[in-house]
Amino acid sequence: MTDVHVEWIDIDRLVAAIIAKAEAGPEAAKQASHTMSLSFIAAAKRNATGPARIAGRERRTRAKKGQPSRTLSWGAGGPGVVTGFMRNSIQVRTDTGGGGHWETTVHPSGPYYRRLEFGFTGTDSIGRRYAQPPYPFLRPALDTAHRIAYRRLAVKEFRRVITAA
Numbered sequence: 001m002t003d004v005h006v007e008w009i010d011i012d013r014l015v016a017a018i019i020a021k022a023e024a025g026p027e028a029a030k031q032a033s034h035t036m037s038l039s040f041i042a043a044a045k046r047n048a049t050g051p052a053r054i055a056g057r058e059r060r061t062r063a064k065k066g067q068p069s070r071t072l073s074w075g076a077g078g079p080g081v082v083t084g085f086m087r088n089s090i091q092v093r094t095d096t097g098g099g100g101h102w103e104t105t106v107h108p109s110g111p112y113y114r115r116l117e118f119g120f121t122g123t124d125s126i127g128r129r130y131a132q133p134p135y136p137f138l139r140p141a142l143d144t145a146h147r148i149a150y151r152r153l154a155v156k157e158f159r160r161v162i163t164a165a
Contacts, residue, residue, distance in 0.1 A: 048137040
């Protein structure tokens, strides 16, 4: 039978390096959570950008001098940007947690984002009647962010923080 002999040289440095990597974990979780929320915000802002889209209607674009105009048509409707207030209000509201558990809250502060996301039919508080269809921009952004970027961003942040430790 063959004997195996293992000798640890400078075990204290090895233990210190392992502890340093373990201590970087919570910071990596915090950074990964924040980075993923920024990816979600970018997708939501893309969804809440552009001219008003009315399903089944066409819109001709203005052309620069000497260039032909284009005709745009949409199969689905969507909100148009007038001032950009609602789009710019989509921000990280809180980063909370500790240890390995972090939560990030992203929320638009625009007062009418619920009407855009879910639609509104009925009479409002001052007596105006609406039949506004929903123009979802947050939920599709969350689906896109989950499907495409979240895992990749989390791994990238963990690698960055842990290799720096």
